[in-house]
Amino acid sequence: MRMSQMVGRRLREDPKDAKTVSHKFLVRGGYIRPVSAGIYSLLPIAKRIVAKIEKIIREEMNAIDGQEVLMPVVLPADLWQESGRLSSVGQELLRFKDRNDKLMVLGMTHEEAVVQLVRSEVNSYKQLPFMVYQIQTKYRDEARPRAGLIRVREFTMKDAYSFHASQESLDEYYKKAHAAYEKIYRRVGMKHVVSILSNSGMMGGSISHEFMLLADCGEDSIFLSPDGKSYKANREVAVSGLKFEKSGEELPLEKVATPHMKTIEDVAGMLKVTADQTGKAVFYSDPQGKLIFAMIRGDFEVNESKLCNLLHLSELSFANDEQIREVGCVPGFASPLGLDPKKVTIVIDKSVAGTSNLVVGANEEGYHYRNFNYGRDLDGAIVADIACVREGDPCPVTGEPLLFRHGIEVGNIFQLGTKYSKPMGLSYLDKDGNSQYMIMGCYGIGIGRTMASVVEDSHDEYGPIWPMSIAPYQIEVCALNPEKEGVSEAAEELCRELEKQGIEVLYDDRGEKAGSMFKDADLIGIPFRLTVTPKSLAAGGVEFKIRGEKDFQILPLENLASVMAQKVKDELAKYC
């Protein structure tokens, strides 16, 4: 490919609003261009990278017996009605009507579509298990797209769905999928990916893992054990190894005046106790408007994901003061004491249930109680772990202090169980002729996000450093002073020879200043660069430089193509 003809200009300056490295470099390097908020066109070099990522994914999906299919982007809303997600998923699902006034949706994930497909094709245990996958466009009407390709509205995703006759079969396949994912991330050259326990969220099901690239710009929060192996979990589900044991004797309840002391800090300060000797009341409202009273020790924060999962709710909102007063609580001085469990759901965090003599509200303006003891003063509430883990809390496995990291979710795998097969009637006949629901798993990877994540993971101040496995081209040839002393002839001959060896070559034939060409080369991030100049020819060859390394060496022109072919092969071998 001649650079002079290549579509996609490089920009000298960072795009003004880009914050993340990948966003800056992908725009500056001429990889992507915005069309609308969170909607991008991919230019030739990005398309080449994406094609290579897709190829790797295909190979690994095929290796675990995946069968590639292609389902439509536009789906009838009826299907989503069947699964119940037409109402449970919010505005992220783009809905519209066709000319016949029929409600349609743009697919944001394809459980419904695949179930519809499979229930008409498979109905015997003899056909199970199997997996189908596709690489296809998804649309999610994100409220706030951001960071270039990291969070977009339209994107390409590999989504895979497996179907099983038993949980054991799913478990077994899930492990294989997990291993395949690890291999995919290794092959695309991402070095800092971890798989973590995650929240199943709207996908439903029980067990799920997210594959996270550890990166400061990541939107997800992760807790890791110090060894990076023993425990890895999304903050949404992370637990700590903290043990709560009541100590000492339970002192009698004592009402104390705490005028105008509404926050934990105020109350604790006034009563000369620390935050961990207080109980904090947090009020939520479920989607039906029922109040939820969550009580947690003052030194913790409520983890809303855990609370949702506990109560089987899709979402929570903070309650307003009116709702709180309605059940007899006084905001700022709220207490679980004397509440009517019919009107309000009371959830007590383990930290509160396991600590003696806490300061809690008195449900009376200006008063708190000392020496609240769960079990004595209140009983029968839901006691559960609804606390956010804090950095430094003990790891539940090793007991060592947990580390906190940010991550970009580059893939996820879910055990769905019968979440979709049951409501949508996806069943098969077992050996005994009984009808059974299929057990499903699903497995996703965002392709564009993966490309952007590789940039986050592998770059320097000048641009991306693409791993050979997904680089847009394998070798860039730069002709410096192409007008002189047979330089362009030598460069073009070299390109021909390299291509004859099967190497993908980008030839910078523009005759720009060296600085321009090198800056552009760095932005395009091709792993190997060969520079042909009068000087190098006089020295008997061309310069060979590895992207990301400082020094170069002169290689003789003789046999150069096959030497380079070997180098490319060796480099590719690192990503198998």
Added chain:
RNA sequence: CGGGGUAUAGCGCAGCGGCUAGCGCGUUUGGUUUGGGACCAAAAUGUCGGGAGUUCGAAUCUCCCUACCCCGACCA
């Protein structure tokens, strides 16, 4: 959905009530150059986001839209 911001040439920006809207980069032509974004000369490129209003006169002031970006909420 809350909060903040921006919208003028391909990109980055200036102009904030007065003549024909400007600067840098980029682009085109000619020349000199050529090792980490050169120089000289000439040129092309704009419904100043849209609509309404105020005014003799609006890129500039007022109002209403819209789009985009950032922070948060939300989010497989």
